[in-house]
Amino acid sequence: MVDSADNGERIFRGIGVSPGVVRGRIVILDDDHGERPARHRVEPKNFPAELERLQQALTATRRDIARIQDEVRDRMGSSDAEIFDAHLLVLEDQTLLDEVQKFIEAEGVNVEFAFHEVSENYAIALGSVEDEYLRERAADIRDVTSRVLDNLTGRGAVDLSHLTEPYILVRHDLTPSVTAQINPEHVLGFATDVGGKTSHTAIIAGSLRIPAVVGLKTACENMATGDYALLDGFNGVVVINPTDQTLFEYGQLEKEQEDIQAKLLEIKDSPAITLDGHQIILSANVEQISDTAAVLDCGAQGVGLFRTEYMFLDRKVLPDEDEQAISYERVAKALAPEPVIFRTLDIGADKIGHAIGESDEANPFLGWRAIRFCLARKDIFRVQLRALLRASAVGNVKLMYPMISGVEELTEANALLAVCMDELRAEGVPFDENLEVGIMVEIPSAVLTANTLGKHAKFFSIGTNDLIQYTLAVDRLNEKVADLYDPTHPAMLRMLQMTIDAGRRHGIWTGVCGEMASDSTAIPILLGLGVDELSVAPQMLLQIKYLIRHLNHSECEQLAVQALECENSVDILVQSRAMVQRAAPGIFHTVL
Numbered sequence: 001m002v003d004s005a006d007n008g009e010r011i012f013r014g015i016g017v018s019p020g021v022v023r024g025r026i027v028i029l030d031d032d033h034g035e036r037p038a039r040h041r042v043e044p045k046n047f048p049a050e051l052e053r054l055q056q057a058l059t060a061t062r063r064d065i066a067r068i069q070d071e072v073r074d075r076m077g078s079s080d081a082e083i084f085d086a087h088l089l090v091l092e093d094q095t096l097l098d099e100v101q102k103f104i105e106a107e108g109v110n111v112e113f114a115f116h117e118v119s120e121n122y123a124i125a126l127g128s129v130e131d132e133y134l135r136e137r138a139a140d141i142r143d144v145t146s147r148v149l150d151n152l153t154g155r156g157a158v159d160l161s162h163l164t165e166p167y168i169l170v171r172h173d174l175t176p177s178v179t180a181q182i183n184p185e186h187v188l189g190f191a192t193d194v195g196g197k198t199s200h201t202a203i204i205a206g207s208l209r210i211p212a213v214v215g216l217k218t219a220c221e222n223m224a225t226g227d228y229a230l231l232d233g234f235n236g237v238v239v240i241n242p243t244d245q246t247l248f249e250y251g252q253l254e255k256e257q258e259d260i261q262a263k264l265l266e267i268k269d270s271p272a273i274t275l276d277g278h279q280i281i282l283s284a285n286v287e288q289i290s291d292t293a294a295v296l297d298c299g300a301q302g303v304g305l306f307r308t309e310y311m312f313l314d315r316k317v318l319p320d321e322d323e324q325a326i327s328y329e330r331v332a333k334a335l336a337p338e339p340v341i342f343r344t345l346d347i348g349a350d351k352i353g354h355a356i357g358e359s360d361e362a363n364p365f366l367g368w369r370a371i372r373f374c375l376a377r378k379d380i381f382r383v384q385l386r387a388l389l390r391a392s393a394v395g396n397v398k399l400m401y402p403m404i405s406g407v408e409e410l411t412e413a414n415a416l417l418a419v420c421m422d423e424l425r426a427e428g429v430p431f432d433e434n435l436e437v438g439i440m441v442e443i444p445s446a447v448l449t450a451n452t453l454g455k456h457a458k459f460f461s462i463g464t465n466d467l468i469q470y471t472l473a474v475d476r477l478n479e480k481v482a483d484l485y486d487p488t489h490p491a492m493l494r495m496l497q498m499t500i501d502a503g504r505r506h507g508i509w510t511g512v513c514g515e516m517a518s519d520s521t522a523i524p525i526l527l528g529l530g531v532d533e534l535s536v537a538p539q540m541l542l543q544i545k546y547l548i549r550h551l552n553h554s555e556c557e558q559l560a561v562q563a564l565e566c567e568n569s570v571d572i573l574v575q576s577r578a579m580v581q582r583a584a585p586g587i588f589h590t591v592l
């Protein structure tokens with residue numbers, strides 16, 4: 001939505017996914033990648049010129065990739081930089097280049113069209129073979145093709161390297177892995193046309209502490225590179241040409257935020273305990289090993305959700321047992337004696353990477369991902385389980401399986417874990433014999449069978465990001481249905497209640513690790529329903545702790561009883577918001 005005023009100010013409203021206010025110039029990155037270039041007729045006498053253009057584009061692409069590779073190596077280490085070796089190899093592939101030449105000569109067409117057709121045919125052929133390594137090459141080919149086409153057509157050719165000032169990045173979409181590579185020193189904030197609150201792009205922006213707004217729908221169309229903008233990640237607003245009045249209001253907001261931060265730091269080492277003495281375990285969600293410092297800094301009681309799949313994204317070769325064990329051990333050791341709950345590989349949908357090939361499933365969120373993928377690829381799963389077990393010897397490690405839909409998956413996964421334990425025992429490799437294994441409850445069928453699942457699990461961690469999308473049939477990545485993505489929908493409250501009740505019957509704890517646990521409005525209800533643990537984004541942890549410390553658990557329980565009787569979520573929200581405002585005035589403040 002765009003509001004325009006006579007004073008030249010234009011306000012774009014989307015979904016705030018990472019808090020903070022920044023101002024600066026906008027850079028719009030085109031991402032027409034993957035689109036088919038137009039086909040033009042080329043006379044035979046011009047074939048050499050077309051081929052020369054290709055050579056120039058290849059040279060420019062080699063230079064671009066080498067530069068990106070250097071930057072990634074400096075910032076993230078050589079294993080992350082390695083993925084670009086495969087990209088450079090594609091550029092040297094003589095068979096592919098000969099094919100392009102033949103195509104131009106046979107069809108009499110322009111080089112961009114020929115290059116796209118030939119490389120896409122290669123990618124399609126490779127993407128459908130059994131061999132995993134070859135399948136990964138399909139993604140490399142598409143990535144490189146896109147870069148070569150950028151250089152051939154000049155599209156997307158915003159050269160960020162000579163921008164001296166940090167900028168606000170605007171793009172139609174950003175994948176989680178591209179987002180993970182954003183350098184916060186260069187990018188003040190970012191905005192996208194698509195996306196929702198619980199997309200992994202949003203989650204990564206939060207952990208990088210880059211203010212971000214997604215779901216703006218038409219930002220790319222209506223903004224221009226060079227526009228001066230203010231981006232408000234609290235309220236999900238981007239203001240182009242902000243007036244003095246707007247800048248003044250935001251200046252006030254920033255000042256208030258600084259004061260709030262100072263106040264929040266005072267409770268860093270205090271427990272998350274309500275005014276009437278009810279204690280909640282408050283832990284943090286983590287995507288990358290490097291986030292461990294943020295967990296310590298925010299005073300979390302360990303990690304409630306470690307998304308291990310990030311180590312697998314954009315990898316040419318999957319991390320082996322030693323590499324995984326070293327990484328898991330580092331995190332476990334750094335946080336001991338606090339627990340670290342590692343979630344086993346949840347590859348799929350919004351996080352498919354080179355490691356397992358691109359997804360071409362019609363419904364990836366209902367498809368081959370998470371525990372389904374792991375049980376089908378026990379070779380990969382076994383390596384991870386062994387590495388996690390090894391890490392359990394040096395810290396307080398727990399593990400949980402994602403996307404459990406029924407008891408068979410859980411018992412099959414536990415059986416493989418038992419085999420791994422037997423192997424390690426036989427090899428004399430130490431691990432925690434009492435390692436606790438829980439499940440993510442994020443599929444309605446898991447809620448409905450929680451009584452059975454509870455017999456085989458030591459804890460339940462409710463993944464509301466997925467549980468909401470599956471319960472309400474709302475794609476969590478689709479901004480067009482974002483208004484239907486409703487954490488406090490009466491159906492969701494019943495899902496939460498059923499899970500917590502089943503956990504209690506089995507004497508196991510229930511936590512929430514989806515983004516709902518970082519949403520202030522949901523906290524009184526979650527507490528009232530009886531959750532034992534909340535695992536939240538580190539950047540939200542202190543606010544949530546502050547709120548818990550200013551709530552009365554008994555009042556939350558009354559609210560939950562009422563909420564369960566409400567017919568719609570608006571009534572629930574009004575009451576819950578009022579309670580949050582009373583308990584923590586100004587902490588979750590907004591301006592526009």
Ligand code: PEP
Nearest residue numbers: 442463464465466513514
């Ligand atoms: C969830 O679904 O709530 C969750 C925490 O997992 P992810 O966001 O990684 O799917």
Ligand code: MG
Nearest residue numbers: 442463465466
């Ligand atoms: Mg999930």
